[in-house]
Amino acid sequence: MLRVAVPNKGALSESASAMLNEAGYRQRRDTRELVMVDPDNDVEFFFLRPRDIAVYVGAGTLDVGITGRDLFLDAEVDAEELMNLGFGASTFRFAGPVGDFSSIDQLEGKRLATSYDGLLRSYLSERGINASVVRLDGAVESSVRLGVADAIADVVETGTTLRAAGMEIFGEPILKSEAVLIGRKGASPAGVDVLIRRLRGVLVARQYVMMDYDVRKDLVDEAAALTPGLESPTVSPLQNSDWVAVRSMIKKSDTNRIMDELYDIGARAILVSSIHACRI
Ligand SMILES: Nc1ncnc2c1ncn2[C@@H]1O[C@H](COP(=O)(O)OP(=O)(O)OP(=O)(O)O)[C@@H](O)[C@H]1O
Ligand SMILES: O=P(O)(O)OC[C@H]1O[C@H](OP(=O)(O)OP(=O)(O)O)[C@H](O)[C@@H]1O
Ligand SMILES: [Mg+2]
Numbered sequence: 001m002l003r004v005a006v007p008n009k010g011a012l013s014e015s016a017s018a019m020l021n022e023a024g025y026r027q028r029r030d031t032r033e034l035v036m037v038d039p040d041n042d043v044e045f046f047f048l049r050p051r052d053i054a055v056y057v058g059a060g061t062l063d064v065g066i067t068g069r070d071l072f073l074d075a076e077v078d079a080e081e082l083m084n085l086g087f088g089a090s091t092f093r094f095a096g097p098v099g100d101f102s103s104i105d106q107l108e109g110k111r112l113a114t115s116y117d118g119l120l121r122s123y124l125s126e127r128g129i130n131a132s133v134v135r136l137d138g139a140v141e142s143s144v145r146l147g148v149a150d151a152i153a154d155v156v157e158t159g160t161t162l163r164a165a166g167m168e169i170f171g172e173p174i175l176k177s178e179a180v181l182i183g184r185k186g187a188s189p190a191g192v193d194v195l196i197r198r199l200r201g202v203l204v205a206r207q208y209v210m211m212d213y214d215v216r217k218d219l220v221d222e223a224a225a226l227t228p229g230l231e232s233p234t235v236s237p238l239q240n241s242d243w244v245a246v247r248s249m250i251k252k253s254d255t256n257r258i259m260d261e262l263y264d265i266g267a268r269a270i271l272v273s274s275i276h277a278c279r280i
Contacts, residue, residue: 001037001042001043001044001191002042002043002044002063002064002189002190002191002192002195003043003044003046003061003062003063003064004020004043004044004045004046004062004063004064004065004066004195005045005046005048005053005056005057005062005064005065005066005067006020006045006046006047006048006053006065006066007047007048007049007050007053007066007067008031008034008047008048008049009031009049010049010050011068011088011090012050012066012067012068012087012088012179013050015087015088015179016066016085016087016179019085019087019199019202020045020199022202022205022277023195023198023199023201023202024041024198024277025038025041025043025045025198026038026040026041027045028045028047033047034046034047034048035047041191041194042191043191043195046062048065050066050067050068050071051067051071051074051075053065053066053067053071053072053182054067054071054072054074054075054077054079054182055075055077057077057079057182057183057184058075058077058078058079058184059077060184060187063183063184063187063189063191063192064082064181064182064183064189064192064195065181065182065183066085066179066180066181066182067179067180067182068088068090068177068178068179068180069081069175069176069177069178069179069180070090070092070116070119070155070175070177071116072180072182073118073119073175074116074117074118074119075118076118076122078184078185079182079183079184079185080182080183080184080185081180081181081182082180082181082182082183082192082196083180083181083196083199083200084178084179084180085178085179085180085181085199085203086178086179086203086206086207087178087179088177088178088179089157089176089177089178090155090156090157090177090178091155091156091157091173091174091175091176091177092116092119092153092154092155092156092173092174092175092176092177093153093154093156093169093171093173093174094107094112094151094152094153094169094170094171094174095141095151095152095153095154095156095162095167095168095169095170096144096150096151096152096167096168096170097144097166097167097168098166098167098168099168100150100151101151101170101171102170103170103171104127104129104170104171104172107124107129107131107151108129108130108131109130109131110131110132110150110151111131111132111134111148111149111150111151112124112131112132112133112134112149112150112151112152112153113133113134113135113136113140113143113144113148113149113151113152113153114133114134114135114136114140114152114153114154115135115136115137115138115140115154116153116154116155117133117135119153119174119175120133120153120174121133123153123174123175134148134149136148140152140154141154141161141162141164141165141167142165144165144167145165145166152167153174155177156169181195181196181199197279200280201277201278201279201280202277204275204278204280205274205275205276205277205278206252207251207252207253208249208250208251208252208275208278209249209250209252209255209272209273209274209275210247210248210249210272210273210274210275211227211247211248211249211250211255211258211259211270211271211272212245212246212247212269212270212271212272212273213245213246213262213267213268213269213270213271214238214243214244214245214246214267214268214269215243215244215246215262215265215266215267215268216242216243216266217241217242217243217244219265219266219267220235220244220246222265223246223262223265223267224246224248226258226261226262226265227246227248227250227258227262228248229248229249229250230249230280233246233247233248234246234247234248246267249275255272259272
């Protein structure tokens with residue numbers, strides 16, 4: 001049975017369970033459940049803190065897990081990213097009181113507060129910056145005002161928390177993070193291929209739509225160039241032999257642009273429908 005770690009709380013928890021559910025796996029009903037077996041799919045889910053998930057996967061006691069790239073790298077374990085999951089995007093950045101810092105060169109000899117000390121220490125040492133790292137559990141933005149640090153390195157999503165604390169970002173992002181599926185390096189436990197294929201299917205179903213339209217036969221190549229699909233569009237005959245019907249998958253974010261361009265070429269009856277599930 002494949003043993004899968006899923007965040008039990010926090011920013012990644014709901015989206016992770018929703019994605020697994022869309023991929024056809026049973027998910028817990030009660031947030032206090034810590035283990036759940038899905039016998040139909042031969043998978044056992046363990047609901048754990050996202051920070052700890054890398055530790056279990058690295059130790060090999062669980063086969064794969066969902067966590068943030070930042071948390072995974074911070075844990076410095078023997079595991080690898082198997083796929084990006086398309087949610088939980090954030091950046092990990094330096095920030096300081098408004099006006100105090102403009103570049104990371106100014107960090108030399110300073111005190112830096114963070115919850116991600118592994119990640120921060122390796123970033124600093126790669127760049128030869130000598131700064132002292134103060135490891136805190138959370139609410140890192142308060143550390144400068146409370147006098148234990150000069151600047152911070154923390155997760156920034158919207159920047160609201162920083163602004164509220166009178167701080168601003170500086171320097172390039174230390175890391176761009178998102179939720180990832182991680183697994184033991186080089187291991188390929190039974191069932192993991194199916195899990196990955198299903199999760200890919202969810203990503204595609206979320207990112208693509210199905211587009212149908214009718215177009216005059218002599219314009220089909222021009223129209224098909226706008227909707228090449230994943231392999232090639234389906235072109236079917238219509239009763240009126242001067243026209244054909246075309247069906248193709250397109251990126252959801254391109255929908256309106258492509259509809260406008262197809263209409264301009266002369267395509268009509270342009271219909272867009274969502275994809276419920278797929279295997280690519
Ligand atoms: N707005 C956000 N706030 C915090 N984490 C976010 C946000 N958006 C995405 N994430 C990601 O979620 C993960 C952190 O999750 P979570 O906040 O549950 O962990 P934690 O900070 O260790 O736990 P907690 O905040 O419950 O003490 C990281 O991978 C982070 O990049
Ligand atoms: O840029 P924003 O959209 O404001 O989000 C970023 C904030 O969210 C996280 O805190 P979290 O809620 O996880 O609390 P914590 O600091 O105690 O972990 C993170 O540590 C930042 O403080
Ligand atoms: Mg947090």
